Amino acid sequence: MRQSSVRGERGRRATVPEPRENGEEDSPPEGEGPASRGAGRRPGGKGRPKRSRGVRIVRWTALTLAVLVLGAAAAGYFYYEHLNGNLKKEDLDLGDSKIGKPEPNAAGQTPLNILLIGSDSRNTAENVKLGGAKQDADRKPLGDVQMLVHVSADRSNMSVVSIPRDTRVTIPRCTDPHGGTVYPKTEGAINQSLQHGGPGCTVATWKELTGVYIDHFMMIDFSGVVSMADAIGGVPVCVDNNVYSHDSKGHGSGLKLTKGTHNVKGVQALQWLRTRYGFEDNSDIGRAKAQHMYMTSMIRQLKSGTKLSDPGKLMDLAEAATDALTVDHGLGTVKKLYDLGNDLKRVPTKRTTMITMPWEYGGGGEYVLPKPGDAEQTFSLLRNDISLDGKDKKKPDATPAPTAPKEQLPVVVQNGTASTVLGPVSGRAGVITSELARLGYAKATANTMLISQADTTVLYPDEPRQGDALAVAKALKLPKSAVKSSKSVREITLVVGNDWREGTAYPKAADDGDKTPKSADALNGEEKGCMKVNAGYTF
Secondary structure, eight states: OOEEEEEOGGGOEEEEEOOOTTSOOOOOOTTOSHHHHHTTOOTTSOOOOOOOHHHHHHHHHHHHHHHHHHHHHHHHHHHHHHHHHHOEEEOSOOSOOOBOOOOOOTTSOOOEEEEEEEEOOOOSHHHHHHHOOGGGTTSOOOEEEEEEEEEOTTSSOEEEEEOOTTBEEEEOOEEOTTTOOEEOOEEEEGGGGGGTTSHHHHHHHHHHHHOOOOOEEEEEOHHHHHHHHHHHTOEEEEESSOEEOOOTTSOSOOOEEOSEEEEEOHHHHHHHHHOOTTBTTSSHHHHHHHHHHHHHHHHHHHHHTTTTSSHHHHHHHHHHHHHHEEEEGGGOSHHHHHHHHHHHHTSOGGGEEEEEOOEEEEGGGTEEEEOTTHHHHHHHHHHTTOOTTSOOOOOOOOOOOOSSOGGGOOEEEEEOBOOTTTOOOTTHHHHHHHHHHHTTOTTEEEEOOOOBOSSOEEEESSGGGHHHHHHHHHHTTOOGGGEEEOTTOSSEEEEEOTTOOSSSSOOOOOTTTTSOOGGGOOEETTOOOOBOBOGGGOO
């Protein structure tokens, strides 16, 4: 029997039988014989139009398709909820920081800061096996890997800053959300901050050290690194000589590679990220550089799409990622992680820069300290959303005229020295208000509410008053970079930051304050180098 096509419901094509060439009809289906056709005829012998078999097929096909679509949607929903359930969530900030979120730029965009934490937790048999040190199975984990990812407000560039794990810092007062234990402010290695209530205390420590507002954190442990490396399919890394990270004293990660490039995954990827003895000077500084190389290579792999073209591999990666990660509540769904990934994907690889915080040894080489001047300069670049690669487009050096004489211009002065580490400086708003009055700003007034801000800033509410803000900055000998637009103020507002905690003369900034210090040892996202192997750990 030949078949022809007709349009069914919703325009779907279906097949219906054609009359046979000999004029015979197909045998009627059960229940549609002559007797049944006679029933219900209208007066005059005209019956209801007969439903064609094709229409019934179309309807059953549509119903079946609808069931399949709904079933697939339900399966997708349940899988989505399954992935959400994989994610472990903790509070973002356990400290008392009063650092506020940066003001949006003229286009309404704000930078994005994410703290990445690698935990040495041995809280599972798998982590004990991978990390060794069985005696540490019950110890609270340390945050041995810490990197701050800064994505510019316009998403044109990304900067990643590592801090060595044994950097001595002030760990602020933190309250553990599980049980309410209060950990007092103390001095210690930055990796110990994780033991003071969890990743939220590490976030609080970074905020106080750098003055950078942190939007989110992501934490991963040993087994998570292994599963993620496997799901990605491996990451290419290179060594300039044979390396075996192992010695007679038990030092080393166990990494063993021959000279050249290798695609590391699983346990070998974890060994690469943990290797200290075997790279450069056998210090945490060399390890941080190896981590940067791994991360830039991984970014290139993911952005190329070669590992994500297979839906099965993509699902494996989603499963591994959600199962491996602990995140803050604000990042606690697959949808939010997906949106974050899209934000990161917009950044060109060539505009990605990785550095280690400028440092120096302290305590006779027992620990690391932020390098005076250079470390603060680096943090200032992050706070002011200036790229570490030095390729930001320079804005025209325009100086709009003030809208009013200085003696008639209202200026609000606010004390921004409410640091939980250094403590607030009482009366700073009053001191600078008096200084402005001396300079002719008779309508300057002090706002007594304390806030915390690293950099002294002059805020203006709309474009016409930018000239007024620039005039205030010039009178106080502040740099032009201190002048910023803000939708949260109604008058010209001067926030006296932690960079100006005493006196009436603003401390002069370095001439090269908008450049990344050479001591940061910057690595570009497209740079493909080889780790230098320590001569004592080769074979």
